[in-house]
Amino acid sequence: MDNFTVGVVVFPGSNCDRDVSWALEGCLDIRTKYLWHESSDLSDVDAIVIPGGFSYGDYLRCGAIARFSPLINALDEFVKSGKRVLGICNGFQILTESGFLPGALVANKNLNFICDDVELDIFSSKGGWFNNVDEKQTIKLPIAHGEGRYHCDSDTLKKLLDNELIALRYKNNPNGSSFDIAGITNEKGNVLGLMPHPERACDETIGGTDGLFTLKSLILK
Amino acid sequence: MDQFAAKVFVRLRPSVLDPAGEATKSASIKLGAEGIKSLRIGKMIEVKIEGNDENEVREKIDLLCDRLFANTVIEDYEYSLEKL
Numbered sequence: 001m002d003n004f005t006v007g008v009v010v011f012p013g014s015n016c017d018r019d020v021s022w023a024l025e026g027c028l029d030i031r032t033k034y035l036w037h038e039s040s041d042l043s044d045v046d047a048i049v050i051p052g053g054f055s056y057g058d059y060l061r062c063g064a065i066a067r068f069s070p071l072i073n074a075l076d077e078f079v080k081s082g083k084r085v086l087g088i089c090n091g092f093q094i095l096t097e098s099g100f101l102p103g104a105l106v107a108n109k110n111l112n113f114i115c116d117d118v119e120l121d122i123f124s125s126k127g128g129w130f131n132n133v134d135e136k137q138t139i140k141l142p143i144a145h146g147e148g149r150y151h152c153d154s155d156t157l158k159k160l161l162d163n164e165l166i167a168l169r170y171k172n173n174p175n176g177s178s179f180d181i182a183g184i185t186n187e188k189g190n191v192l193g194l195m196p197h198p199e200r201a202c203d204e205t206i207g208g209t210d211g212l213f214t215l216k217s218l219i220l221k
Numbered sequence: 222m223d224q225f226a227a228k229v230f231v232r233l234r235p236s237v238l239d240p241a242g243e244a245t246k247s248a249s250i251k252l253g254a255e256g257i258k259s260l261r262i263g264k265m266i267e268v269k270i271e272g273n274d275e276n277e278v279r280e281k282i283d284l285l286c287d288r289l290f291a292n293t294v295i296e297d298y299e300y301s302l303e304k305l
Contacts, residue, residue: 061292068289097292104294106233111240151237151295176238 004219007035007045009091011055011066016088016199020051020215023202028216037066040074047084047218048075050091052144052197062105062147063093072098084127084218085191089145092183092193101184101193102160103152109176113146117207119171120182120196124164127189129217139210141196143174143182148195150177150184163187168194222271224305225278231291231298232263266290269305278302 006024010017017034024030033045037055042048056065066072072094079085079100087095095101108114120139122130130139152160157179160166168183175195183194198211233239239261246260268285272278282300291298 060290064289064292096294102294104292106237106295107240109238109240111244149238153236153294176240 005031005045007048009035009050011037013055014053016052020049020199023199027202037069037071040070042078050087052089063097066094067098087193095193102156106149107147114174115144120168123166123169126164126185129192142200143196149175150181224271226303227268227282227300229266229300237295
């Protein structure tokens with residue numbers, strides 16, 4: 001993809017950073033660059049992935065400490081410029097804690113850490129993150145989280161619905177999320193947060209390829 | 222500068238399901254405790270802080286609670302402040 005470079009953020013406790021990089025580089029031939037959380041220089045990258053894991057050990061709340069890193073502070077300008085940001089799992093939690101996306105992610109209803117493949121309905125094509133996946137409207141992606149129950153108040157849910165910001169919904173809600181929500185975008189559509197892991201579904205032999213489209217769409221303008 | 226001790230209580234809002242509280246309630250009943258109507262789990266954060274007066278310290282604690290200690294989308298907070 002020419003010189004297009006996706007920055008993959010690394011916090012102390014991130015553990016999906018290398019998976020994301022493998023999927024982008026190895027499966028999609030998209031160049032990546034690791035971004036240490038203390039860096040605030042985003043000039044070299046054209047899109048950013050905040051990967052899954054347990055940034056800062058999930059202390060206080062998932063994503064609560066990461067929010068204050070220099071990198072997340074620099075993200076505001078990056079997002080305003082229209083560049084794309086994808087937050088996966090802990091990355092989604094960080095995006096809600098830091099106010100880039102509304103709502104919050106709390107402990108799963110059944111208190112279990114759920115590691116499973118789930119069926120998801122693509123609910124909105126805002127931002128082109130899921131558009132035209134071979135015209136499938138349902139995809140299957142892995143989830144692995146203990147605190148993935150999306151919560152928002154009724155006013156926020158109405159706003160999400162009215163503005164078509166709900167990207168993905170669980171077919172069989174595994175964690176008690178409001179309105180079965182598995183992923184949402186911001187109003188502009190350039191920020192997507194989701195609990196499922198697209199980077200773990202990029203090869204037919206290990207979990208399918210339904211995640212490829214979302215990662216590939218990082219290069220959309 | 223005076224020294225102050227704050228005790229901050231952070232609780233899930235009543236509208237947010239607390240599955241850990243529910244599980245603990247269930248265990249409490251199994252232990253034989255009777256009459257438990259509700260059980261919810263929160264956090265308590267102790268902060269020692271210095272400032273010129275109580276108002277100044279309250280401003281600092283308010284900021285900490287609102288921006289860091291609690292996520293006001295899902296949590297409420299309150300605190301007590303004691304001059305040491």
